[in-house]
Amino acid sequence: MTGRERIxxxxxxxxxxxxxxxxxxCKHPEKYGIQRVPEAEALxxxxxxxxxxxxxRNEFRTKPNKHTFWLGEKQEDRMHMAxxxxxxxxxxxxxxxxxxxxxxxxxxxxxxx
Numbered sequence: 001m002t003g004r005e006r007i008x009x010x011x012x013x014x015x016x017x018x019x020x021x022x023x024x025x026c027k028h029p030e031k032y033g034i035q036r037v038p039e040a041e042a043l044x045x046x047x048x049x050x051x052x053x054x055x056x057r058n059e060f061r062t063k064p065n066k067h068t069f070w071l072g073e074k075q076e077d078r079m080h081m082a083x084x085x086x087x088x089x090x091x092x093x094x095x096x097x098x099x100x101x102x103x104x105x106x107x108x109x110x111x112x113x
Contacts, residue, residue, distance in 0.1 A: 001044070010040045 001009075003023055005091070018031045025032040036044065046047035071079060078099065086101060093101075 006044055006077070009043050013040065013043055015040055 003020065007018060007020060007023055011021075015037075022034070026036050027033045029035045035041075078090075079095065082098045082102075083092040083095065086098055
């Protein structure tokens with residue numbers, strides 16, 4: 001079990017103040033005089049960790065894959081133009097929406113061939 005997994009498990013059990021520095025100090029109780037409460041220690045010593053705990057800030061994400069890319073100046077100008085054109089008139093479309101729309105058009109053209 002990694003440190004991050006251990007911290008997430010303990011936090012999910014209700015110990016919201018448990019963090020990486022606390023975890024590191026618990027590894028050396030003789031040096032720092034700190035240790036986990038028995039409930040938290042039982043979670044850590046368990047054979048299998050419970051289901052992974054997702055951060056609440058990531059709950060809005062429904063798509064499991066992330067892509068990051070860099071654009072040149074000309075491509076950036078075209079991206080801004082596409083965001084304006086595909087927007088609703090008041091707000092620009094998101095970069096994700098523009099990218100998905102472009103991929104959709106590309107795949108439609110490829111299927112037609």
